[in-house]
Amino acid sequence: MSQRKLRLGAFIMATGHHIAAWRHPGGQIDAGTNIDHYIALAQTAERGLFDQVFVADTPGLRFEGSDEAFSRQGRVSYFEPVTLWAALSAVTKHIGFVATASTTYEDPFLLARKFASLDHISKGRAAWNVVTTSAENVYGNFGQDKHPEPEVRYEKAQEFVDVVKGLWDSFEDDAFARDPASGVYFDPAKLHPLNHVGKHLKVAGPLNLERSPQGYPVIVQAGSSEPGKELAAATAEAIFTAWTSLAEAQAFYSDVKGRLAKYGRRPEQLLVLPGISPVVGRTQAEAEAKWAELQKLIHPSVGLNTLEPFWPGEDLSKWDLDAPPPYIPQPPLGRNSRAHVVLELARRDKLTVRQLYEYLAGARGHWVVVGTPEHIADQMQSWFENGAADGFNVMPPVLPESLDDFVDLVIPELQRRGLFRTAYEGTTLRENLGLERPANQFSVQARKAA
Amino acid sequence: MSQRKLRLGAFIMATGHHIAAWRHPGGQIDAGTNIDHYIALAQTAERGLFDQVFVADTPGLRFEGSDEAFSRQGRVSYFEPVTLWAALSAVTKHIGFVATASTTYEDPFLLARKFASLDHISKGRAAWNVVTTSAENVYGNFGQDKHPEPEVRYEKAQEFVDVVKGLWDSFEDDAFARDPASGVYFDPAKLHPLNHVGKHLKVAGPLNLERSPQGYPVIVQAGSSEPGKELAAATAEAIFTAWTSLAEAQAFYSDVKGRLAKYGRRPEQLLVLPGISPVVGRTQAEAEAKWAELQKLIHPSVGLNTLEPFWPGEDLSKWDLDAPPPYIPQPPLGRNSRAHVVLELARRDKLTVRQLYEYLAGARGHWVVVGTPEHIADQMQSWFENGAADGFNVMPPVLPESLDDFVDLVIPELQRRGLFRTAYEGTTLRENLGLERPANQFSVQARKAA
Known part of the structure; x- marks a missing residue:
């Protein structure tokens, strides 16, 4: 029997999720701008057979408080996610890469292009965490005096995702003959400009990049607000979420899974991945x-x-x-x-x-589990088997140390229980996550019209 | 005596500069989206001790003509440059990376951030080729009905470059104490928001990324129009240009070098690099x-x-x-x-x-030189020693074949003549190109005020 398996992401924010991680001897003190540190993390996550690595992101430097407190913050200087993941994709083979990018402050053509590039460069391991951006100290970087209201941000986000998907479908999968003998490179009839004119966006297309190995990157969403859940139900294939009790996580799980049907989607098309911050010891x-x-x-x-x-x-x-x-x-x-x-x-x-x-x-509002590998596996298993999670977004408190601990101690325990893979199943992130490769919308239209 | 050396870039457009390169057995048929092809090219260029690799770029799919002719174009699907270079930086050690990006259609905060990331990730090997974008089939991708007029584009380009440099200087070089004992990570007094409000742009900052190994990426410019030359004189450190005769190249060289003084710059602060497309044979x-x-x-x-x-x-x-x-x-x-x-x-x-x-x-308007390694070296030496070039942007007609030919046959000839390095001089692109690391503008202001 093919047992349902945990999906695991490693949320590898710089030197770790604990606010003082940078001071810890197990942390990397200049983590945010140390590429060798990130290469090692991605390779560790791959050794642990994680589905993906993930970083959150904000296009701005946010802090509220005194200079005294500010001067002690470790998270002020760090790589842009897509460039980081592109680099790491060249030195890994299996792990997926979830990059956060904002529908409020990025441009849809440029965003579609960089994520499609990342999917090609990584040979099918890219994912986009769609955020609308609510942090202060961002809008001023884009010439604005305040954020748009949340309902406007989410309305635009939905349109933005649709536009980006349309651009990703610019070329049909079988558009390229590349026949040196005849001199025919591709079929212009299988190239589709988008010519989108909507409430928030106007984008002509086509994208100057063919369809990527996954069709398009996996779409991820991370908000738990009402419009966030609705956006996830309409478009996301994985959702990151934060709960500290089984009951809350169960309620959220059944809530978002229940919203899928009205978009013509099945429950298994959206993976619910709560965060867990594990502090692992050989003893309690x-x-x-x-x-x-x-x-x-x-x-x-x-x-x-x-x-x-x-x-x-x-x-x-x-x-x-x-x-x-x-x-x-x-x-x-x-x-x-x-x-x-x-x-x-x-x-x-x-x-x-x-x-x-x-x-x-x-x-910081996350689910911290302190204990032995068995205790942590118990907790994860309980959520996984009781309708609260399809897997987890693992948030190591200190990096690299806590990720090493998790891979060396908790992963083997999860494998012993038959809850986690012992080898990658596929070559793309979609294949590993058990998600379908989406059909090209223009090919679908053409088939319907025929 | 320390002899003046050629600076060499490899302009590695997909499957090569010849319009039919993709049909050639020495070309890579799916070059535009084949990451292994690009990895091999960058490693070949590094084996040849090139200073840098370069790709031109347009954020759009451009073609004018019949579908019959369009279907035979090899350049319709290709990586976004910054993601490509980030990936290649992880599998090379010395070669620099020149990425083209548009001041008319990109956002200054996001552009500053991705190039600074690339400079960190590559440990000091990034360069930005500043373009204003004039190709058709671009503006529609950004919701516009036409390009701004050239004079407006160039005026904005100058402001854009200044803003991006300001963002790159957000943190002074010595802002980071990172002292775990005291718990002080950085000095907020050495963090500088930009608060730029100009004719074309309004950008608050600061950038959420510390100063990169090169201070900032090398600034490159590639236009030979009047405003292009002026932009280069004001801000660029290298200029790519296209001439087919020594006399034209000499006139251009002395023209742009002569414009530097009024910006308080010295001739050696702007490297003039004409294109050369070499077709190398063991015999003529x-x-x-x-x-x-x-x-x-x-x-x-x-x-x-x-x-x-x-x-x-x-x-x-x-x-x-x-x-x-x-x-x-x-x-x-x-x-x-x-x-x-x-x-x-x-x-x-x-x-x-x-x-x-x-x-x-x-x-296509470029300088094609067909001949033996000695003949090609003669031509390059003549331009280099007669006030026409500080080096060249080498445009292999077919990739990978013609780059291999150049590295295996022409580079040794240039080295025998003492015109080209036999080992990399430094660890950053600036060091190899002999360009200074720029001072942080806020540190300079502080020193002047003191």
Whole structure:
């Protein structure tokens, strides 16, 4: 019997997901601009038979807070994702590459072209994580005074994805004869300009690049907002998401899978991949010691900076770190539920200021699992077998160390349980993920018309 | 004495510069989308100690003519340059990478970021060929109904380059302490937003990427128009140009070098690199046979297509290819001098239709030198030593074959003459080209203010 297998991505943000990872001896201190570091990470992920590597991205430098806290941030200087993945594709053979790019601030023709190039260059291992971009300090880089409203961003995103797919289909798969004897290179009847004129975009085409090995790159989406889920249901083939409990993850899983039918899609055409940040030890105690060591590296000014939004107008630097906050404000109306969770923790559990910022800064809303390989595999298996996940986006707290740990210790445990592959199944990312190669829309139209 | 050395670039357009190269047995038939072909080319160029490889680029599919002629064009599907070079940088160590990108149709923040990424990823081997883009079938891909006028394009290009340089200087070179003990990663006082508001662009910055190994990529320019020469004099460090006689090349060389002083620049800060398309044989007869073989591969419909602009409204397909054209029109007023040259050749030398299109389609206005390694080296030496060139942009007619020929036969001859290096001098492209690493403009301002 062909057992359903976990899909695994390695979310390899520079020196790791923990806010203080760059200070850790297991981290790479200049990770964001160290190509050898990234080559090693991609090769480790490939050794671990991961489906793909992934980086999030924002076209701008974002920070809110004091220069004192800012100066201690490790994530201020890092490669642009598509150039990074193109380089890594030349020194790997199997791993897929998920690059984040914005439908609000990039150009559809240039985006279609660079992702199609990446799919050709990697021989079918490219994926695009479609984001609409909401971080501050971005719009000014593109001459704007503010972001478009979320509903406008998502409406444009849908049109943008359709345009890009149309450009990717400019040449039909069988357009190229390349016959030196007759001198015929290709069939112009199988080249299709797009001539798109829509609400947000006007793009003529065709793309000056033939269809790529995967037909087109795998489409990924990462938002969990209402319009984000709808965009994913309409167009995405994988969705990254963040939950810290099985129940929430199950609810999200059935929610998005349930939205597919109205777009004529089947549940297996969208893979749901929650994030998991694993802290692996050979014993539970070793794992907990590793986590405690990391948490201790959070500088107080960095920690307090993460608390500031919940105590607006307050100078937190005067507080005693090892006492509870002097007062707990009412969560502001209209804020996200995160403020409620944080302030409720402070109130109910009487956490000290340090405990509170360690909770916030260390996990940053993600699912941190601290324990032995068996414990981590148990957790993953439970989500995988109980309608919460088709696989995971693994977020190593410290890179390269935590990815090595995961590959050396957790992957073999998942394989022993029959939950994960022991060899790559295919040559393209789609083949490994079990996703179909999409038909060319113009070929489909031609067949229908015939 | 340290002898002045030739600078050599390999202009590796897909399957070669000859219009029929893709039909030649020495060409790679699917070159435009074959990454292994490009890896081999870059490694061959590196074996030949070339300074850099280069591709031209247009963000659009351009063709004018019949579907019959279009179907025989080999250049319709090819990689985007920056993704291509990023991949090749991972499998080479010394060669530089010149990528073409448009100031009219790209975004300055995204362009600054991808080129800075490429410079980091390649450890200091990136260059940007600044173009304003004049080809048809481009503007429609960006929602426009026509190109801006040339003077507007060049005015914007200058502002665009200044903005991109400003973004590349966002972090001063010594901004990063990265001290795990103190927890200080960088100095926010050495981070500089640009806050540019100009006639054509509004860009806040800063770039989310530190200064790259070369300070910034080498700036290249390739136009020979009046505003192109002025842009080159103001900002470029290398200029690609096309001349077919020593006298023309000398005039251009002294023209652009003479424009540098008014921008406070020295002649050696701008390298003039004319194109040369070498057809190498062990004997003159072998070289000429190679060229004739290539010319024979030009399909008549492709050849006639290149003549059509000179006989507007005429159906050339009915003409006898081996007789002179039935009539020679007056060159249209206001056309470039190319029409005059072509029609004068037809009139004076009584060329047949086939000879005429072979002349036009085979060389395409470039300097084709057919001969032995000694003959080709003689020609290059003559231009180099007589104020016409600081080096050359070598345009192999057929790839990979003609690049192999050049590296195996001509490079050793240039080395024997002491005209070319026998080992790379530095680790970055700037070091190999003898170009200075630019100072950070904000550091310079700070020093002046102090």
